Amino acid sequence: MEQVKLLIVGAGAAGLSAAMSAWDAGCRDILIADRSSIPGGVLPRCIHAGFGLTAFGEELCGPEYAERLLAGLVSTGVRLSLGTEVLSVSRGKTALLSCRGCVSLLHFEHLILASGCREKGIGALPVAGTRPAGIFTAGQAQEMINLRHQDLGGEVLILGSGDLGMIIARRFVLEGKHVIAVLEQADTFGGMARNYRRCIEAYQIPLRCRMTVGKIHGQGRISGVTAVHLDSGEQEFIACDTLVTALGLISERTLVQGLESSPWLSLAGNCSRVYDMVDSAVSQAQHIGREVGASLL
Numbered sequence: 001m002e003q004v005k006l007l008i009v010g011a012g013a014a015g016l017s018a019a020m021s022a023w024d025a026g027c028r029d030i031l032i033a034d035r036s037s038i039p040g041g042v043l044p045r046c047i048h049a050g051f052g053l054t055a056f057g058e059e060l061c062g063p064e065y066a067e068r069l070l071a072g073l074v075s076t077g078v079r080l081s082l083g084t085e086v087l088s089v090s091r092g093k094t095a096l097l098s099c100r101g102c103v104s105l106l107h108f109e110h111l112i113l114a115s116g117c118r119e120k121g122i123g124a125l126p127v128a129g130t131r132p133a134g135i136f137t138a139g140q141a142q143e144m145i146n147l148r149h150q151d152l153g154g155e156v157l158i159l160g161s162g163d164l165g166m167i168i169a170r171r172f173v174l175e176g177k178h179v180i181a182v183l184e185q186a187d188t189f190g191g192m193a194r195n196y197r198r199c200i201e202a203y204q205i206p207l208r209c210r211m212t213v214g215k216i217h218g219q220g221r222i223s224g225v226t227a228v229h230l231d232s233g234e235q236e237f238i239a240c241d242t243l244v245t246a247l248g249l250i251s252e253r254t255l256v257q258g259l260e261s262s263p264w265l266s267l268a269g270n271c272s273r274v275y276d277m278v279d280s281a282v283s284q285a286q287h288i289g290r291e292v293g294a295s296l297l
Contacts, residue, residue, distance in 0.1 A: 007110070015269070033084040045062065111266070114267075138158075155178050155180060156242040156244060157225065159183050161189040164191075165244075192276070248274075
């Protein structure tokens with residue numbers, strides 16, 4: 001059975017940062033495992049600017065931020081195993097890994113989970129009607145447009161005005177699509193003011209507050225939604241061929257469920273809690289990496 005001192009699950013911003021800090025703290029046996037074929041987590045699909053002001057003192061797009069983090073690992077001996085999924089973790093500090101169809105066991109002294117977070121889907125809301133094609137989470141839409149260059153539709157409705165919702169609304173406009181509106185259940189937008197200015201105001205995208213989706217219509221492909229005005233209860237049909245949901249994020253800890261109190265386990269980045277900015281997640285991950293790296297000397 002292969003052995004490693006420090007196993008890091010996730011090669012996103014938090015995992016890469018934790019690895020670099022652990023190496024700087026003196027740990028010389030580090031493996032990062034990530035099921036994706038490319039490192040960086042969600043950063044490669046985030047082609048908009050707005051990252052790195054705190055960490056690097058300049059505004060970067062997501063791929064540039066990932067490149068900066070990867071560049072820091074080049075001079076180290078940290079091993080990066082892409083296309084590798086960690087299937088399970090046991091109390092005996094053993095991980096079951098799957099890579100290119102081969103399954104193997106790996107024993108570790110410490111595990112840093114940097115698995116990020118997952119999006120809430122439309123199922124998180126009490127929405128009636130059908131579940132036709134044309135419904136995506138904002139993260140799915142980002143990946144399909146920015147990385148796969150797919151056409152998702154022409155008449156787009158966004159549900160949720162957090163940062164991701166506002167950013168994907170702008171992306172659809174830049175792709176030449178018609179964003180009908182961004183619906184928000186609160187009294188005002190849910191993300192940062194700068195994203196409101198850059199995305200909603202700058203592109204004159206309608207933001208309709210105190211509204212949500214009550215029912216989805218369509219067979220085969222979505223044809224529209226019944227929107228609900230939360231203050232009055234009034235219902236309004238909005239025709240669309242694409243619905244993108246930006247309903248929030250949940251820390252992803254499924255891999256270590258039931259093991260959270262283990263002394264050999266640390267949580268880094270968004271799997272510890274959801275951060276508003278990647279720089280904040282990186283800072284926390286660096287702190288975790290330093291502590292764990294020093295403890296493994």
